[in-house]
Amino acid sequence: MSRRTRIGALFNYDWDALGLARLTGQHEFDEAGFDLFSFPSNARLLGFDLRRFADAQAARGRRRGWAGVVSQHEQFGALAAALVAEKLGLPGTAPTAVLAAQHKLHARRVLDQVCPEANLPFAALDCAYGADVPHDLSYPLYVKPVKAAFSVLAREVRNRDELQAHTRFGRRELWVIRRLVEPFDRVGRERLPEGGTAHRMMLEAPVQAPQFNLDGWVFQGRAHALGVVDAIMYPHTQAFMRWEHPSRLAAQVQARALEVAQKFLAAIGFTHGLFNMEFFFDPVTDRLTVIEFNPRLASQFADLYRRVRGIDPHAMAIALALGQDPAALPATRPSAGIAASLVYRAFTPDGVPRMPDARARAALLAAFPDALLFVMPKSGHSLARDFKWLGSHRYGIVHLEARDAAQLRRRTLRASEILGWPAPYADPPDRPSTAPAPVVATTSAAAAMPPQRAGHPILQAPITGDSP
Structure with a gap:
């Protein structure tokens, strides 16, 4: 043995x-x-x-x-x-490449140099946490942390009051934010000083277009595509409702996404490892716009690739860690024609349903032996933080597979009924009237016009590596 x-x-x-x-x-x-x-x-x-x-x-x-x-x-x-x-x-990814991808402001600067057609207008928000935001900005804007994960504190704001409210934090929130960012920033100050501090927010021009994820790997400096996963949003929100694979995106657009990834990854010295590129594609304007790069596997999607493609991304990660080409790994027989990661959310505190008890969980697995269930109950400060930082509370995720999209919908409706949760195919509960204007997941010819770099108001803010 x-x-x-x-x-x-x-x-x-x-x-x-x-x-x-x-x-x-x-x-x-x-x-x-x-x-x-x-x-x-x-x-x-x-x-x-x-x-x-x-x-x-x-x-x-x-x-x-x-x-x-x-x-x-x-x-x-x-x-x-x-x-x-x-x-x-x-074998591994160079630390400077990880830093360059995860420092979202630095990554935008690099992308602007090597693939500006896939970039969008951006700038640092030139103020410290909680300080008065500049008066000379034009709205709407998309604001997000320079270093964060899971779309935390990323949202569209319609005016200065909304931006000010979004960047004002209580003592408990500041404690969490600083301790999440400082370990990264400490390494960045030594290994990527040109990036500047990660203890700040940044601004981007909002984009209204469907969203996708390109997953892949780099071996011996060459990027390879694992696949593309489609994002389906809760209507009229910025919140993910489902992720589906295989993608409905045209093969030639997927190839364009890989070309963009190759240029960016080469520029930051990413020559070995798994990666994920989030991007928009507007079919009206034929414009592909990068949202961000992640220097690791999007683990939530690994199960989807196993079901539909017979490919195990975690086994690929091990192969890369051992210096081996993951393309040589054998595939297994796929079990499905389509698979989805179903995201269950509440948009108001009183909209959070009860978590399934042992009987409901057993009933789910009896009806759907292929199902994966994650429950994420929160209360108190943690729940309140979700609504402020994310605009919603993600209380559960279910993975299901099917022959086709129609069967997937039927299975999702039944699984949701067993759990006692609203199915992630329907509109969410009414949002509070004070909620900011959302990013719409569909496009129109007018709203989806690509932003123009020259003279865009947020570019008037200085883009520097200095601390705010």
């Missing part, structure tokens, strides 16, 4: 825990990290230092004989794995 390969698995939770669990027959995983979304695990944010963590894991890897190290965790894991691989001389 062959000996299992020992791999370091950092911040290995949720989708990644499921993905790596399937590979324990070939590999043995040494885990480290903590769950940002559960107490008391997330109490480790207090005093967390990414460099010290990486040093400790590198020392552990030497003792334990790690052959590779992996993480698909956006906030800390991807950068930690890159630092550990560098220290141990193992």
Whole structure:
């Protein structure tokens, strides 16, 4: 019997825990990290230092004989794995490439140099958290953190009052924000000083067009496409309702997306690893616009690729960590023609339904043995923070597969009925009248015209690497 390969698995939770669990027959995983979304695990944010963590894991890897190290965790894991691989001389993504992709303002600057036709107008928000925002901005604008994950604090604002309210935080919120950003910023100050501080927000021109995700990998400097996943939004919101694979996007547009990814990734020195590129495509104007790059696998989609393509992205991540070409991995027989990640949300606190009890969960699995269910109940400050930072509360996710789109809809309606949750094919509850104007997921010829760079009002704000 062959000996299992020992791999370091950092911040290995949720989708990644499921993905790596399937590979324990070939590999043995040494885990480290903590769950940002559960107490008391997330109490480790207090005093967390990414460099010290990486040093400790590198020392552990030497003792334990790690052959590779992996993480698909956006906030800390991807950068930690890159630092550990560098220290141990193992295959991995260059830490500077991870920093360059995750620093959203720096990434926009790079994209502007190598592929400006896929970029959009952008600028740093030239003020500290909670300070008065500039008066000379033109609205609407899209505001988001320079470093964040899961669309936290990213939203469209219609006027200065909304922007001011969105960037004013209480003491508890500031505590969380600073401790989420500082570990990244500390490494960035040493390894990517030209990026400037990540402790700030940035502005972008809003885009009204359908949204997609290109997933892929880079091996020996060449980018390859794993596939494209379509985003379907809750109507008249910025909130994801479903993710579906395979994509309905034309093959030639998918090829264009890969070309953009190759240019950007080469420019930041990303020569090895999995990546995810979020982008808009407007079929009216034929314009493809990058939203952002993520220097790791979009783990939520890995299960969709397994069901529809017979490809295991987590196995691909291990192959890359071992210096192997993931294209050589064998595929399995697909189990479905279409698969979806169904996102259940509430848009008001009183719209949060009850979580399914043991009987409902058992009934779901009896009716749909292929289903994956995640429940994410929150209350108190955590729930209030969701509504402020995200504009909604994501309380559950279900994965289902089907022969075709019609069967997928029928199965989703039935599964939602069993759980007692509104199906993610219908309009959400009424939003509060104070809610900001949403980004619409559909396009019109007028609204979807590509933004013009010259003279756009937000470009009047200085774009510098200085601290606000």
